[in-house]
Amino acid sequence: MRLFTPGPVNLSRSAAEGLAAPTTHHRSKAFEELYSSLLAGLKSSFLTSGTVTVLTASGTGGMEAAVASLIKPSEKVLIPVSGKFSERWVEISEVYGIESIVIDLEPGLSPEPEDIKARLDEHLISGVFLTHCETSTGALTDLKSISEAIDDWSRMHGHRVLKIADCISTLCVDELRMEEWHLDCCIAASQKGLLAPPGLAFVALSDEAMRALAGANCKSYYLDLQRYVEAVPHYPFTPAVHAVRAAVASLESILAIGIEKLWKYYGNSASAIRILLSDAGFKPVASSQASAAVAFWSGGVDPITLGQTLERTHRILIAQGQGHLKGRIFRISPIGKTTAELQQLGVALAEALRQYGVDLTDEALVHYEQMLAREKVQW
Ligand SMILES: *Cc1c(COP(=O)(O)O)cnc(C)c1O
Numbered sequence: 245m246r247l248f249t250p251g252p253v254n255l256s257r258s259a260a261e262g263l264a265a266p267t268t269h270h271r272s273k274a275f276e277e278l279y280s281s282l283l284a285g286l287k288s289s290f291l292t293s294g295t296v297t298v299l300t301a302s303g304t305g306g307m308e309a310a311v312a313s314l315i316k317p318s319e320k321v322l323i324p325v326s327g328k329f330s331e332r333w334v335e336i337s338e339v340y341g342i343e344s345i346v347i348d349l350e351p352g353l354s355p356e357p358e359d360i361k362a363r364l365d366e367h368l369i370s371g372v373f374l375t376h377c378e379t380s381t382g383a384l385t386d387l388k389s390i391s392e393a394i395d396d397w398s399r400m401h402g403h404r405v406l407k408i409a410d411c412i413s414t415l416c417v418d419e420l421r422m423e424e425w426h427l428d429c430c431i432a433a434s435q436k437g438l439l440a441p442p443g444l445a446f447v448a449l450s451d452e453a454m455r456a457l458a459g460a461n462c463k464s465y466y467l468d469l470q471r472y473v474e475a476v477p478h479y480p481f482t483p484a485v486h487a488v489r490a491a492v493a494s495l496e497s498i499l500a501i502g503i504e505k506l507w508k509y510y511g512n513s514a515s516a517i518r519i520l521l522s523d524a525g526f527k528p529v530a531s532s533q534a535s536a537a538v539a540f541w542s543g544g545v546d547p548i549t550l551g552q553t554l555e556r557t558h559r560i561l562i563a564q565g566q567g568h569l570k571g572r573i574f575r576i577s578p579i580g581k582t583t584a585e586l587q588q589l590g591v592a593l594a595e596a597l598r599q600y601g602v603d604l605t606d607e608a609l610v611h612y613e614q615m616l617a618r619e620k621v622q623w
Contacts, residue, residue: 245555246585249563250379250413250537250577251303255490256439256623262493263441268485275485276477278492283476285495289415289438289503290430290448292422297472299445300484303412303433306445308336309467310408310429311373314456317341317463319370322363324355327380328566329410333373340463345369351569352381352529352539357393364397364405371406371428376414377534380566382575384418384534385409388425395426406456412436413536415446416498417579419507428453434487436536437506439580440494443487449473501621509619510535513578513586516615520590523608524597529573537563539575545600547574553599558592582623583616 247254255263268275279298286296299305311333315321321342323333326349337344345367347359360372372394374385391407398405408429411420415430416437422430428450435442447469449457454473462468471480498506514535518528526540542550547564548571554560563575578586590612594604 246560246581246588248576248578248581248589249561250436250575250579251433252435252442253439253577253580255441256494256497256580258497259440259490259494262490263486265486265489268489270479270483270485275479278488279479279483280477282488282492282495285492285499286446286448288499289495290420290422290432291424291503292430292448292450294423294451295449295454295473297447297449297469298479298483298488299447299467299472300443300481301445302435302442303410303431303445304332305467306412306431306433306447307332307410309445309447309464309469310431311336311340311342312464312467313460313462313469314406314408314429314453315340315342315371316460320345320367322347322360322367322369322372324349324360324374324385326353326355326383327351327375327378329380329412330373330375330378333375333410337373352383352531354378354383354385354530354532355390357386357389360390361393361397364394364401368403369405371408374407374409376409376411376420377418377536379413379537380539380569381529381573382534382537382539383530384532386532387420387427391425391427404452406453413579414534416503416506417510417536418534422448423450426450428456434491437579438491438494438498440491441487443484444491501623505621507535509621510578512615512619513581514538516586516612517576517578517589519615520604520608520612521593524602524604536579537575537577539565539573542572542574545597545602547571550574550596550600553596554592557596558588560589560592583620586616587613
């Protein structure tokens with residue numbers, strides 16, 4: 245099955261080979277070396293010289309670790325919410341007794357720097373929780389501009405505000421420059437842009453975040469990031485050693501391709517998909533489009549039976565809407581897909597949509613393939 249879903253995605257060949265290797269004991273020298281290369285590879289992917297921690301958890305575990313380890317229960321945080329994943333920041337904060345000030349946005353919209361600044365004026369905020377790609381709608385948050393706006397505000401008011409970003413679907417997919425953009429904490433997971441199996445969450449920390457970590461008095465045992473930082477070069481518990489090996493192998497091939505090359509490739513792939521389906525009359529959900537997922541309002545087409553047809557006749561899995569968007573949108577992700585696979589997607593969509601009376605013309609398909617040919621990656 246070809247997973248055109250924004251995680252999990254099909255394993256890269258190197259990840260699959262890494263998974264097949266024998267078990268390495270986590271207290272051995274061999275594991276220590278493996279773990280060090282994972283940490284180094286992650287720093288190169290987040291583009292940070294700061295600290296990276298690895299948790300045996302899915303991405304949400306990394307989000308929870310960031311909340312629990314960086315924010316104190318009496319503090320307030322600011323959270324722009326435009327979908328299921330940004331909403332998760334609110335839910336996690338609530339569990340830890342942290343008050344969240346929410347900026348409510350329509351699905352598909354992204355937060356604006358000015359809105360964030362205005363809220364910082366109104367409340368004493370310790371951290372802003374952002375979602376780089378709100379994967380439920382494909383909306384991209386301009387982390388660079390928002391981070392700049394927060395820094396401006398901090399300088400004027402002499403009050404530090406941590407900038408924490410869920411980059412779970414965007415690491416190695418959409419442009420992300422953690423250090424250059426002055427982000428304090430970025431979270432990712434193994435089963436998305438890393439093309440590795442699910443099971444690992446990554447939390448990258450700036451020096452400022454490291455200071456917050458030391459003072460936060462974390463109320464979780466397993467998710468206390470301080471434990472993981474202090475244990476390096478060892479891992480404090482039994483890690484998912486096979487997932488670590490697979491992630492290291494996959495990261496090696498990703499970094500050999502080059503991360504900026506991948507940003508371009510995925511950007512071009514997402515645009516091609518967006519144009520192909522827009523021409524056929526589907527309206528994209530996001531106003532500012534991430535590469536990690538492209539979502540469309542399904543209009544007169546039932547997205548659930550469309551998904552079933554693609555699965556049954558083409559062995560292609562697309563993603564459905566979540567929560568109140570179920571049955572109203574469908575989502576497609578190019579993560580980890582070759583140009584040939586993206587071409588097959590176009591042909592399959594044309595065939596499957598015909599039964600709904602939606603005409604994807606030959607011209608549109610030719611244009612789609614020409615667009616795809618513009619950016620090539622040697623997988
Ligand atoms: C996939 C995803 C998550 C959730 O990750 P899990 O690995 O399922 O816990 C969180 N945020 C975003 C933006 C995602 O795309």
